[in-house]
Amino acid sequence: MTTSRLLIALLVVVWISVARQCSAQERLGPAPYTVFLVGAGADLTTTLLALQNPNLAEGNPLLAGGTPGLVGIKVGGTAAIALGMRHLTTHGHPRVAKVLGYVFGIYWSGLAVNNQRLTRKYAVSR
Numbered sequence: 001m002t003t004s005r006l007l008i009a010l011l012v013v014v015w016i017s018v019a020r021q022c023s024a025q026e027r028l029g030p031a032p033y034t035v036f037l038v039g040a041g042a043d044l045t046t047t048l049l050a051l052q053n054p055n056l057a058e059g060n061p062l063l064a065g066g067t068p069g070l071v072g073i074k075v076g077g078t079a080a081i082a083l084g085m086r087h088l089t090t091h092g093h094p095r096v097a098k099v100l101g102y103v104f105g106i107y108w109s110g111l112a113v114n115n116q117r118l119t120r121k122y123a124v125s126r
Contacts, residue, residue, distance in 0.1 A: 028089045028094045081100065
């Protein structure tokens, strides 16, 4: 199984476990989690694909330590934000949780688009 497929499978499992915990009384639903996790997954997948190009490097110095560290930090950060959204929702702040989910999801989707743009711009001809 390729790294991308493994990451997608991991994100689907996380999404299912989080979405199943959303009850009707929480008033959040799975949509903010879906946008959030799709954006995070797209960013991670396109980052890993871009790093296969020898002309590109990770721009964030905290994530530049190699693939295991990059994946660990991104997955850990994603899990922390998802748990934060859940905490906010269960403590009476579902709107804040929705905003976090949508903002981070859109932000990471934008990073994924930029990763793809850079991958195409600096493509190595084979």
